Amino acid sequence: MRSLATLHLALLFVFTGCASQPQPELPVPTLDFLATTIIPSEHESLGTIGGLSGLTWTGEHFVAVSDHNERPMLYELALTLSSGVGGDIRGGDRAYDLDVTVMREIHLDHPAADAEGVVYDPNTGAWYIGYELPATVARLGSDPITFPLPDDVRAGVRPNRSFESVTLRPNPHFGRPTELWAATETAITSDGEEATEAEGTLCRVLVWNPRTARLLRQYSYRTDPRPGGIPLRQSINSLVEFTTLPDGRLLALERSLSAPAGYGARIFLIPGDSFEKSTAPFPVLSKRFLYDLSEVPLISIGNIEGMVVGPPIAELTNDPREPGRLLLLIADDNFGRDIQRGSRVIALRITDLPD
Numbered sequence: 001m002r003s004l005a006t007l008h009l010a011l012l013f014v015f016t017g018c019a020s021q022p023q024p025e026l027p028v029p030t031l032d033f034l035a036t037t038i039i040p041s042e043h044e045s046l047g048t049i050g051g052l053s054g055l056t057w058t059g060e061h062f063v064a065v066s067d068h069n070e071r072p073m074l075y076e077l078a079l080t081l082s083s084g085v086g087g088d089i090r091g092g093d094r095a096y097d098l099d100v101t102v103m104r105e106i107h108l109d110h111p112a113a114d115a116e117g118v119v120y121d122p123n124t125g126a127w128y129i130g131y132e133l134p135a136t137v138a139r140l141g142s143d144p145i146t147f148p149l150p151d152d153v154r155a156g157v158r159p160n161r162s163f164e165s166v167t168l169r170p171n172p173h174f175g176r177p178t179e180l181w182a183a184t185e186t187a188i189t190s191d192g193e194e195a196t197e198a199e200g201t202l203c204r205v206l207v208w209n210p211r212t213a214r215l216l217r218q219y220s221y222r223t224d225p226r227p228g229g230i231p232l233r234q235s236i237n238s239l240v241e242f243t244t245l246p247d248g249r250l251l252a253l254e255r256s257l258s259a260p261a262g263y264g265a266r267i268f269l270i271p272g273d274s275f276e277k278s279t280a281p282f283p284v285l286s287k288r289f290l291y292d293l294s295e296v297p298l299i300s301i302g303n304i305e306g307m308v309v310g311p312p313i314a315e316l317t318n319d320p321r322e323p324g325r326l327l328l329l330i331a332d333d334n335f336g337r338d339i340q341r342g343s344r345v346i347a348l349r350i351t352d353l354p355d
């Protein structure tokens with residue numbers, strides 16, 4: 001009996017990574033629209049800029065990653081957010097102006113292509129990049145490394161459906177050191193099918209030690225079903241981004257495409273240490289719906305693929321009364337193949353975060 005109890009506790013620790021510490025009750029974040037703008041597709045000195053598929057916040061700047069197949073690139077962005085006179089800050093009726101420009105490019109030195117996800121570690125200066133050609137997660141900088149993938153992931157990831165979601169999770173409330181989380185966009189072949197109108201897809205989530213590159217755990221993330229409509233080969237609902245809140249919880253971004261609705265996107269909260277009841281091979285992370293980008297006052301939001309939590313809004317507007325942090329999202333314009341020229345940027349306010 002003692003050996004069985006020991007095994008049970010060990011399994012709990014492997015699945016949760018924190019069996020000994022109860023998860024604290026934290027408030028549910030609230031999201032509100034602030035402003036939107038477009039980054040032009042042509043830059044006077046850098047040429048064509050497009051395919052911006054992921055975002056990170058360095059502590060000083062926002063940085064976007066481009067999924068250009070031949071020239072994977074990071075772009076440092078300059079952002080200004082200003083609020084108009086009048087209106088209630090907390091009531092959501094104050095107008096904001098958003099301006100985002102590209103300041104410089106940062107070359108990525110890695111043999112993989114089609115960079116989709118990015119996160120920056122301000123403690124080490126390292127960039128963590130998720131690629132799709134081939135499916136790769138790598139650390140770039142003074143001590144580069146490519147993270148090992150399980151055999152079933154390497155063999156079973158679907159074309160153009162690999163690592164769009166990459167984030168570092170410090171976990172101050174859950175008693176774990178910083179971890180690197182990455183997820184496939186849809187299920188690998190051994191885990192099931194892509195999303196249908198009836199059910200979602202099980203994305204594989206990998207968790208590594210970012211310093212040693214040791215694979216620590218694996219989870220699954222279940223997306224919502226894809227939207228209904230005219231059946232098209234391109235119809236999809238998939239996981240395209242993770243970003244970490246200051247308290248260690250995650251936000252997940254699901255992007256959909258259907259006809260005649262076009263692109264859609266929804267944001268979910270992932271506590272990170274609670275799970276669905278499931279018979280899936282790996283624990284399925286629980287999630288909670290927060291925001292539908294259809295609430296943004298646009299005819300089309302575009303192909304939203306990047307999302308990151310930024311600084312307090314009060315720091316951007318120089319108004320100490322402004323609550324919350326900036327949540328920035330960006331749309332991949334597919335270099336003009338989706339009619340839209342330029343990269344759509346959307347600014348949301350995220351409030352009800354613990355101090």
